[in-house]
Amino acid sequence: MESSTQELPAELVERLHRLAATQMSESRPWPGVDRAVHRMQRRRLAGMSAAALGCVLIIGMTFSGALGLSSDRSQQAPPAGPKPSASASATATAPTGPLPASGFSGPVGGSLGSDKTWLKQVRARIVEVEASVKRPLTAADVQVLWTSDRDGVRYVYAVLPGGKNKLGPGLRYFRDVVLVGPAGASADKLVYKTMGTHDLEDGNVGHAMYLRRTATALPDFVLIAASPAVTEVEVASSRKFSVDGTVTVGWRSLRREGGAVWVGRLTRAEGYLSEFRSVGGPIRNSTNAATHQPKHRAVTVAPAGSNLAAIKDAGAALSWLNPSLAEQPVLAISAPLTDTATLAATVFRTPEGLALVGFAERDVKFKETWRHLTRRGAAIAKQPIGDPDTFMAVLSTVKLPPAREDLNAGYAVLTPVGATSARIGDVTVPVRNRLALFEPSAIPDGGYVTVEALNAQGTVIASVLSLRGTEVP
Amino acid sequence: MDDDEADFREFVTLRWSSLVTTAYLITTDRGIAEDCVQEAMARVHRHWRSVRKDGKPAAYARQAVVNAALSWRRRRRIREVPLTPADQATRSAAEPVDQRVQGVDPTLLAALRSLPPQMRAAVALRYLEDRSEAETAVLLGCSVGTVKSSTSRGVARLRAVLEPAPLTDREGAR
Numbered sequence: 001m002e003s004s005t006q007e008l009p010a011e012l013v014e015r016l017h018r019l020a021a022t023q024m025s026e027s028r029p030w031p032g033v034d035r036a037v038h039r040m041q042r043r044r045l046a047g048m049s050a051a052a053l054g055c056v057l058i059i060g061m062t063f064s065g066a067l068g069l070s071s072d073r074s075q076q077a078p079p080a081g082p083k084p085s086a087s088a089s090a091t092a093t094a095p096t097g098p099l100p101a102s103g104f105s106g107p108v109g110g111s112l113g114s115d116k117t118w119l120k121q122v123r124a125r126i127v128e129v130e131a132s133v134k135r136p137l138t139a140a141d142v143q144v145l146w147t148s149d150r151d152g153v154r155y156v157y158a159v160l161p162g163g164k165n166k167l168g169p170g171l172r173y174f175r176d177v178v179l180v181g182p183a184g185a186s187a188d189k190l191v192y193k194t195m196g197t198h199d200l201e202d203g204n205v206g207h208a209m210y211l212r213r214t215a216t217a218l219p220d221f222v223l224i225a226a227s228p229a230v231t232e233v234e235v236a237s238s239r240k241f242s243v244d245g246t247v248t249v250g251w252r253s254l255r256r257e258g259g260a261v262w263v264g265r266l267t268r269a270e271g272y273l274s275e276f277r278s279v280g281g282p283i284r285n286s287t288n289a290a291t292h293q294p295k296h297r298a299v300t301v302a303p304a305g306s307n308l309a310a311i312k313d314a315g316a317a318l319s320w321l322n323p324s325l326a327e328q329p330v331l332a333i334s335a336p337l338t339d340t341a342t343l344a345a346t347v348f349r350t351p352e353g354l355a356l357v358g359f360a361e362r363d364v365k366f367k368e369t370w371r372h373l374t375r376r377g378a379a380i381a382k383q384p385i386g387d388p389d390t391f392m393a394v395l396s397t398v399k400l401p402p403a404r405e406d407l408n409a410g411y412a413v414l415t416p417v418g419a420t421s422a423r424i425g426d427v428t429v430p431v432r433n434r435l436a437l438f439e440p441s442a443i444p445d446g447g448y449v450t451v452e453a454l455n456a457q458g459t460v461i462a463s464v465l466s467l468r469g470t471e472v473p
Numbered sequence: 474m475d476d477d478e479a480d481f482r483e484f485v486t487l488r489w490s491s492l493v494t495t496a497y498l499i500t501t502d503r504g505i506a507e508d509c510v511q512e513a514m515a516r517v518h519r520h521w522r523s524v525r526k527d528g529k530p531a532a533y534a535r536q537a538v539v540n541a542a543l544s545w546r547r548r549r550r551i552r553e554v555p556l557t558p559a560d561q562a563t564r565s566a567a568e569p570v571d572q573r574v575q576g577v578d579p580t581l582l583a584a585l586r587s588l589p590p591q592m593r594a595a596v597a598l599r600y601l602e603d604r605s606e607a608e609t610a611v612l613l614g615c616s617v618g619t620v621k622s623s624t625s626r627g628v629a630r631l632r633a634v635l636e637p638a639p640l641t642d643r644e645g646a647r
Contacts, residue, residue, distance in 0.1 A: 007600070007628065008596065008600040008601075008628050008631070009632070012631065012632075012635065013600060013601060015578060015581050016498065016581065016585070016597075016601055017601060018578075019578050019581055019582060019585075020494045020497045020498050020601075021494065023497055023503050023506075024490070024493045024494055024497050024503065024506065027489070027490075027493045027503070027506075027507055028489070029485045029486055029489040029510075029511075029514070030482075030485075030486075032507060032511045033485055033510075033511050033514045033515070033518075035511070036511035036512055036514060036515040037514070037515045037518045037519075039515070040512075040515040040516070040518075040519060
């Protein structure tokens with residue numbers, strides 16, 4: 001063992017102090033600590049995790065019998081109960097009473113937004129429900145943002161004060177609730193759903209809610225609440241991948257209804273992407289519906305006997321590229337590296353014939369320790385994919401965080417069928433089930449390299465330049 | 474704002490610079506260092522009344538920061554780390570990807586990053602904050618012997634990286 005008396009030279013101590021001071025000289029505690037405190041408090045609030053931002057509300061599970069999941073929703077019987085006023089529109093009247101500090105303002109949106117009788121019933125119902133769970137409110141505390149009969153469904157979206165604020169005026173909470181039921185239902189017949197508790201960092205935060213008919217369906221409606229500063233909201237309707245690595249997103253504008261809500265029906269492609277952007281202020285994002293993510297699509301093409309967990313990891317890496325429904329899984333394979341480690345790859349083909357490649361190295365032995373996290377990476381292949389059996393790809397990834405192995409990339413290789421080994425320069429590794437892995441230590445310089453696939457006779461059957469990769473933890 | 478809240482804010486303001494420096498020396502990343510200290514301060518805030526009553530809020534805060542800095546990898550969020558573009562592939566592998574900014578000593582930073590986090594923390598607490606081996610051991614949750622060996626090897630490695638002698642000890646690289 002080395003001596004414990006070895007000291008750090010004073011000059012080195014000074015350099016390290018200077019390094020840290022230089023790097024952190026502009027760091028300030030506020031408002032970051034306020035936000036961290038706020039986040040922690042929010043996480044501790046009961047039920048918060050289930051109603052996270054960007055939630056997906058499954059309306060069909062709530063009242064599917066009454067809703068009627070007809071493909072032609074316009075044919076449903078006209079509703080009984082309160083009817084929307086003839087002048088109901090996005091320019092409905094402003095809600096009565098003082099507004100809670102939600103950051104949202106303006107008239108109530110939706111076809112029922114100007115129906116004062118209806119709004120009064122809604123507020124009374126919300127006050128009643130909240131009182132039953134010992135959260136006393138007055139009707140004036142309830143800010144209805146949007147309420148509408150649409151496609152056979154009656155919706156109410158409202159925000160409520162979010163509780164006592166202990167940290168001063170810079171941090172505010174609000175809670176949001178959705179009431180949903182068959183079109184025309186009275187307020188006391190609507191199902192009451194508490195969606196979550198949200199904060200208003202900088203007083204300018206919106207959030208999105210995707211609605212779908214059943215737990216396995218894609219969202220087909222989006223409701224986004226945004227601050228008055230937001231002037232435009234668009235949803236992603238398509239994605240196009242290019243060989244140079246760029247992704248072009250097609251956007252479609254949503255309609256503003258009322259002062260704070262942007263709504264729109266979604267196509268199947270839009271519901272899958274569940275992506276939006278705004279102009280004028282931030283809106284918190286959401287993710288794809290859980291049952292439709294690339295990892296679930298990848299396993300549908302995996303051969304029997306595959307390590308599906310590893311393939312899901314590879315598919316999860318592809319989420320970084322966020323393929324749309326137009327990109328189809330064509331390959332998903334796995335191969336053991338050791339007793340505990342597995343390498344997996346999946347390929348999605350774009351309509352233009354490009355390949356989106358995801359790799360993952362999964363080691364269950366060390367999954368709980370940071371030293372051996374699963375490594376994942378994804379990229380757009382430079383070469384088109386024709387027959388998946390002859391396709392070859394190499395992905396280089398760096399480990400996180402960038403430490404001493406900053407640019408020491410590992411190379412995950414997918415070879416054509418028939419390859420038994422892969423080679424980079426003088427380093428050769430075996431191929432198992434079309435997969436091979438070069439560890440960073442084998443390629444100390446990192447960077448872009450040419451990788452060759454060889455058959456049992458040692459003949460090069462394919463070669464490819466490693467891709468620029470993105471590792472996702 | 475009540476007295477507790479005012480005291481907490483004053484405490485954070487006074488201690489921020491020191492704590493964030495410690496976090497940086499352990500994580501070697503500005504953003505992560507700030508995240509760690511913010512998270513640690515949120516924990517301090519949660520227990521502020523009892524922490525203040527115990528009379529050792531600074532020690533509690535520093536422990537929270539060290540813990541956060543050593544464990545941030547387990548909770549990290551998705552980050553994008555692009556590889557070197559092909560036209561820059563000749564850049565030195567020792568050159569950090571994300572720290573080519575003014576005022577940074579890249580060689581020193583690379584040397585610091587060559588240490589495993591626990592060893593980096595031991596060196597930072599022992600020599601840069603001038604804490605005793607016993608204090609350092611308490612903060613790191615290890616024995617004094619471990620602190621001694623970690624700091625000794627850490628110093629040796631820093632010197633090896635920063636001085637002309639070749640680096641031979643690659644332990645802890647992964």
